[in-house]
Amino acid sequence: MKITAKELAYALLRIGFGVNFMGHGLFRILSGTAKFATTMAGGMTKSPLPHGLIVGFGNCIPWLEAVLGLMLILGLGTRLALVAGALFMWALTFGVTSNQQWDVAGQQLLYSLVFFVLLFTVEYNGLSIDRLLRRRKTVGFATGA
Numbered sequence: 001m002k003i004t005a006k007e008l009a010y011a012l013l014r015i016g017f018g019v020n021f022m023g024h025g026l027f028r029i030l031s032g033t034a035k036f037a038t039t040m041a042g043g044m045t046k047s048p049l050p051h052g053l054i055v056g057f058g059n060c061i062p063w064l065e066a067v068l069g070l071m072l073i074l075g076l077g078t079r080l081a082l083v084a085g086a087l088f089m090w091a092l093t094f095g096v097t098s099n100q101q102w103d104v105a106g107q108q109l110l111y112s113l114v115f116f117v118l119l120f121t122v123e124y125n126g127l128s129i130d131r132l133l134r135r136r137k138t139v140g141f142a143t144g145a
Contacts, residue, residue, distance in 0.1 A: 007126035022069025075128020
């Protein structure tokens with residue numbers, strides 16, 4: 001199996017982004033999701049969003065980050081992870097803009113851009129479990145297995 005430069009570049013960006021995302025979630029989980037959610041809610045004092053909603057979503061954030069990050073690292077369900085990640089960024093951006101945290105919203109826009117680039121170029125996702133599963137399904141079908 002020959003790996004093209006575009007496939008290698010895609011894998012490096014996908015895996016690097018996945019490590020970043022999974023690291024956010026994993027270390028927040030290890031530190032305690034409730035602690036993260038409470039701290040996050042404490043920083044959202046300008047937001048008109050209900051405190052309970054902020055805390056509830058804050059408890060979910062680390063798990064979403066960890067799962068999406070792992071999916072990206074492995075290249076498993078890559079397209080689903082990218083779409084889910086982009087939608088997740090919409091929710092995060094909505095929250096921080098409701099709190100008028102424009103600097104954070106700008107940082108989140110960069111994450112959204114990476115999700116876009118990876119989704120737009122997903123055909124280069126050659127170094128992935130997705131590709132192995134697709135290949136196995138094709139081989140199984142072709143051989144009658």
